[in-house]
Amino acid sequence: METRKLETQQGVLELVPCCDSGRINTLSMDPDLRIFRPPDRQHQALVKIAASEDGCVSIARSENQLVAYAAFHRPDSFERMGTDTTGGIYELGAVEVTPARRSGHLARRLLELTFETGLFEDRVVIATLYYWHYDLEGSGLSIYRYRNLLERLYASVGFSVFTTDDPEIRGYPENALMARIGASAPQEVVQSFHNLRFTEKGMPMSGSPGQ
Numbered sequence: 001m002e003t004r005k006l007e008t009q010q011g012v013l014e015l016v017p018c019c020d021s022g023r024i025n026t027l028s029m030d031p032d033l034r035i036f037r038p039p040d041r042q043h044q045a046l047v048k049i050a051a052s053e054d055g056c057v058s059i060a061r062s063e064n065q066l067v068a069y070a071a072f073h074r075p076d077s078f079e080r081m082g083t084d085t086t087g088g089i090y091e092l093g094a095v096e097v098t099p100a101r102r103s104g105h106l107a108r109r110l111l112e113l114t115f116e117t118g119l120f121e122d123r124v125v126i127a128t129l130y131y132w133h134y135d136l137e138g139s140g141l142s143i144y145r146y147r148n149l150l151e152r153l154y155a156s157v158g159f160s161v162f163t164t165d166d167p168e169i170r171g172y173p174e175n176a177l178m179a180r181i182g183a184s185a186p187q188e189v190v191q192s193f194h195n196l197r198f199t200e201k202g203m204p205m206s207g208s209p210g211q
């Protein structure tokens with residue numbers, strides 16, 4: 001997979017799309033990558049995802065330290081999108097950039113490089129925006145500005161916002177469901193995604209994208 005060098009004010013980074021799990025294992029984790037879990041536990045989780053058949057972990061490294069990542073995998077089976085039977089729905093489960101390197105478009109470059117591989121063109125990739133994952137303290141942003149930041153970031157690589165009756169999203173205007181429908185995603189995968197957006201009784205079973 002083609003890697004890329006990125007010049008930053010703090011030196012040159014190497015960006016690696018869908019990095020090999022063994023390589024991730026040899027890197028140390030930036031100690032400030034701790035939004036989702038303590039860094040050592042997140043490191044283990046990333047190695048596991050990268051080693052799994054359906055996983056992809058793209059990373060940015062500075063020398064031997066991992067400073068940013070984006071992790072893709074099949075949605076967990078207890079989540080509604082995880083009940084997809086086509087096997088074509090994936091999830092951008094987490095993206096994190098160490099605080100000292102934020103606002104320099106590193107997250108965007110990492111996502112761009114991942115999608116440029118073409119690996120996700122025949123898939124639907126979802127991203128669930130949950131406010132309980134937002135780094136409001138570190139960013140100094142309001143909850144809605146943070147959602148807006150994420151929407152812009154994901155939209156820059158082809159994601160759109162979709163309505164859903166998922167109570168964890170519908171009940172919270174701070175949250176959102178976004179998805180990127182690959183250019184060659186089979187119709188059955190796309191239809192499965194639309195069906196799974198609405199599963200609550202009394203709600204439509206399918207629909208078109210919309211705010």
Ligand SMILES: CC(C)(COP(=O)(O)OP(=O)(O)OC[C@H]1O[C@@H](n2cnc3c(N)ncnc32)[C@H](O)[C@@H]1OP(=O)(O)O)[C@@H](O)C(=O)NCCC(=O)NCCS
Pocket residue numbers: 035093094095096097098101102103104105106107108109133134135139141149150152153156
């Ligand atoms: C969300 C996150 C990954 C973004 O990383 P990043 O490298 O700073 O993002 P980028 O620099 O590519 O910026 C993406 C957009 O957000 C904007 N942005 C980034 N930081 C911002 C800030 N503090 N204030 C306002 N806008 C900001 C950028 O200007 C850019 O918008 P633009 O393209 O219109 O200029 C990073 O803030 C992070 O790790 N947050 C904690 C984890 C998290 O929230 N993950 C997402 C949920 S899984």
